Amino acid sequence: MDWSKAKRIMIFAFLVVNISLLLIMTSKNIRAKDYITSKEDVIERLEKINVDFKTEIPEKTPNIELLEVEYEEYDTINKKLDIANEFLSSSDLLQIANIDNEKDSIIFEDDKEKFEILKGKKIIYEDKTRNNNSPMEFDPEKVASDFLKEKGFENSDHKMTKLKKNNDIVELNYTKLHINTILEKSYMKVIIKNGKVISFERLWLNVIEEKENNIELRPATDSLLKLLSVEGIRDKTIDKIELCYYFDSNDADIFDFSELKAGDAVPAWKVQFTDGTIKYLYEE
Template identity: 35%
Template sequence: MDWNKANTILIIAFIVINISLVIASFNNIPSEDYDVMSDDYFINNVENILKNNNIIINCEIPDDTYVLPVLDIEYNMINVNDDLLQNYLGENIKAIEDVFIYNNSKGETLEIIDGKKIIYTIRNKVPGKIQKEEFINDTISNFIKEKNINSDDFEETYRYISEDVNYVVYNQIHNDYSIENSYMYFFVDNKGIYNFEMQKAILINEIKDKIRTLPAIEALPRLLTYDDVKDKEIINIEMTYYSLEDENWKYITRINSDPTWKVNFNDGSIKYLSSFD
């Protein structure tokens, strides 16, 4: 990404939006009573800024603001042992110290990433779009039972079905908000699950100080800092908890997770936008 270009675009976008706020103030609207979601001029400005960059909003824009705690989250560090390997690979495979990729005679692979993420590759995907949603539900339910996965506190939060890829996301839920870094991804085709990814939190604490979030409409211009969101439709916007998984993620067992706006696009991609200044 060209960060200088991205920052310039974002600054321009915020200037336009701030002009809207100034106009509102000159209309004798007390700041404590100002509701950005009732300001059609402001909303239209944001929508037009995005539209000028070929980003179309095709969903309801949440009109809520929140007062939420930051979460202190500890993640499960995976103990690579014989039981884990045999649960997934189903053979008498022995764990070896400092080895994090294992295979069985069927060509299945189990990989442990950053000490806390499981990637289980069963086979290559077979082509074709799945026609029956019930097949997906049954396949996932049976897989969870077969692999003895504890899915307590997890709920389905997203499902993407296309000719090219079909996957379902489960996230851990805390007080009705999804923990985006605590997840299970099920990649499904007409034969069943062909790939599975999992990373789980084991301890979630609320930090005492709380954050008053920005409305979603004020966070959306931050999409302009990304080069890969043009020519897309926004199909869902919701409040979640999220931590950036950067190059230091492999060293992290515990981290703060902030209230964050999650934006889903029509091609299955996701962007996370900070919900506070």
């Protein structure tokens, strides 16, 4: 074998591979620069459809992975009875249980309380006594926190994302956290009246694993330009922009999850408006 000739061929092949990699990286950088929009430009363009800003636009785009997630399920009779027992004081849950085949739910109900497990995934609790005492002063965050601890839901895996007061009713919303980043749409809703929880809902996602993400999330400025083609946001004001994971649920209604068990949550920008409207901007 002519080792000198073979060596030249190997050197040539090595150079070709490195040049190809350099061209790919350069091409990616050029494409990245092509779609980076300035804050001033995005604000100006959204102003044309009367969308205002009441918050700063994030400057950094953290590099986060895909998450494989699954719905928390109560798929056996023992799991259903165990979670119902956390909420209800009845000594015989089977005696007060009713199955609604049309809704695909099981309901435990007596004169004072009602607890429903919908499609084996969403749980709903209601205190039917409603606590109609005179209005009183209380700390809603402490009441909600104590309630969640009592029901066995850890403090470390969720974050309060909304607090709304309406006379003597306070509503608090909590969202799933994964390494300090919220996971949508995974939530708990606590409604309090006169210092007592009168209603609770939970639809939860659990993380199976992190996965390599081959689709890079664009900067917030570029992603916000997608709002130009979104219906129903004219004449609104953006109140908050934050990075999140978003479980698309196949764009289905969030309550139509009877067959959906697991999937990928993608990095996204959560854009919240002052009227409560929320849009999720991500790469498809």
